[in-house]
Amino acid sequence: MDDHIYDMAESLKLLADKTRLTIIALLKEQELCVCDITEITGMSQPNASQHLRKLKAAGVVNESRRGQWVYYSLNTTNKPYMECIYEHLPSMKEKISALKGSCC
Amino acid sequence: MDDHIYDMAESLKLLADKTRLTIIALLKEQELCVCDITEITGMSQPNASQHLRKLKAAGVVNESRRGQWVYYSLNTTNKPYMECIYEHLPSMKEKISALKGSCC
DNA sequence: TGATTATATAATTGATTAATTATATATTTA
DNA sequence: TAAATATATAATTAATCAATTATATAATCA
Numbered sequence: 001m002d003d004h005i006y007d008m009a010e011s012l013k014l015l016a017d018k019t020r021l022t023i024i025a026l027l028k029e030q031e032l033c034v035c036d037i038t039e040i041t042g043m044s045q046p047n048a049s050q051h052l053r054k055l056k057a058a059g060v061v062n063e064s065r066r067g068q069w070v071y072y073s074l075n076t077t078n079k080p081y082m083e084c085i086y087e088h089l090p091s092m093k094e095k096i097s098a099l100k101g102s103c104c
Numbered sequence: 105m106d107d108h109i110y111d112m113a114e115s116l117k118l119l120a121d122k123t124r125l126t127i128i129a130l131l132k133e134q135e136l137c138v139c140d141i142t143e144i145t146g147m148s149q150p151n152a153s154q155h156l157r158k159l160k161a162a163g164v165v166n167e168s169r170r171g172q173w174v175y176y177s178l179n180t181t182n183k184p185y186m187e188c189i190y191e192h193l194p195s196m197k198e199k200i201s202a203l204k205g206s207c208c
Numbered sequence: 209t210g211a212t213t214a215t216a217t218a219a220t221t222g223a224t225t226a227a228t229t230a231t232a233t234a235t236t237t238a
Numbered sequence: 239t240a241a242a243t244a245t246a247t248a249a250t251t252a253a254t255c256a257a258t259t260a261t262a263t264a265a266t267c268a
Contacts, residue, residue, distance in 0.1 A: 004194045005129060009122040012189070016116035019226080021109050034245060047227060049246055068235050068244050084188035085116070090108045103244075123256080138215060151257060153216055172214050172265050207214075 011079055014058050019043060020051050024074060025089040027061060029096050031073035035103035040095050069104045115183055118162050123147060124155050128178060129193040131165060133200050135177035139207030144199050173208045 015021060022041055026032055032040075037048045052072055055061040059078045064071050076086055119125060126145055130136055136144075141152045156176055159165040163182045168175050180190055 002126075005125050006122050008189070008192070009120055009125050012116055012120035012125075013225095016113055016120040017226080018110050018113040021113050021116075022106075025109060035243090044228070045245070046229080046247080050226085053246080065235090065245095070245065081189045081192035085112070085185045088112070088185035117255095121256080139213090148258070149215070150217080150259080154256085157216080169215095169265090174215065 008081065011058060011082070014054060014060060015082065015085055017051075019047070020055060021089070023048070023051060023055065023072075024060070024086070026092045026096065027072055027074040028076075028086055028089055029092050031064075031071045032096075033069040033071050033104050035069070036099060036101070037072075039103065040092075040099060112185065115162060115186070118158060118164060119186065119189055121155075123151070124159060125193070127152070127155055127159065127176075128164070128190070130196045130200065131176055131178040132180075132190055132193055133196050135168075135175045136200075137173040137175050137208050139173070140203060140205070141176075143207065144196075144203060 015024070019041075023037060026037060026040060034045065034048055034052065037043070037052075038045050041048070052061065052063075056063050056072070059075060060082075061072045062075050064073075074086070076083070119128070123145075127141060130141060130144060138149065138152055138156065141147070141156075142149050145152070156165065156167075160167055160176070163179060164186075165176045166179050168177075178190070180187070
């Protein structure tokens with residue numbers, strides 16, 4: 001019971017960050033590569049990479065390399081207590097459709 | 105949309121802490137005073153007080169003073185995206201029933 | 209009123225962590 | 239194979255934050 005609370009707290013720490021929550025909101029719409037995420041958000045590439053690594057380590061996102069590009073997608077089946085958070089994220093459709101896609 | 109994500113991240117930071125999550129799990133069972141919480145968890149009184157203050161400032165818990173004692177209760181209606189978290193907290197019934205209640 | 213109990217606040221300390229800068233690895237293409 | 243592009247990792251720095259210690263406030267009771 002104590003372990004469960006500890007695990008929940010550790011998982012929630014991952015979501016309790018503006019940058020990672022933005023990445024999650026984007027990936028909820030569709031899978032994206034790192035360069036898409038940096039273009040949409042304006043964050044640096046190393047910064048995006050580090051946050052994605054943490055999310056992947058916790059099983060929140062899945063990774064798949066295709067050629068030069070590494071695509072990330074959201075794994076919504078991972079933690080049931082995260083569902084209501086995913087559900088209440090704002091839509092990122094507009095930001096994604098504004099993608100120039102100059103990298104991939 | 106950016107503001108919403110920022111607000112969500114700030115709110116989630118409150119829950120992303122083992123100590124506060126434990127307090128929330130306890131208050132989900134029933135309202136408790138500060139001395140109950142310190143007795144059940146073994147945390148220090150100033151520590152409990154500080155965490156409760158943060159939770160109250162965010163509207164996560166309600167406060168009511170009755171005599172010497174200040175009772176806290178969980179405000180589950182506050183943030184809809186926290187519902188699934190509250191739902192998946194482990195039961196604290198056993199710990200609460202083991203209360204000696206030597207303070208209040 | 210003075211002592212006791214319950215709770216809150218303030219100051220300090222140590223640990224955690226996000227972002228940046230610099231560099232390394234991996235894949236593709238000329 | 240060399241150059242270019244995409245991504246990852248490492249090291250550093252600055253900021254945030256939890257817990258402790260010490261002290262203050264508030265309510266009750268003798």
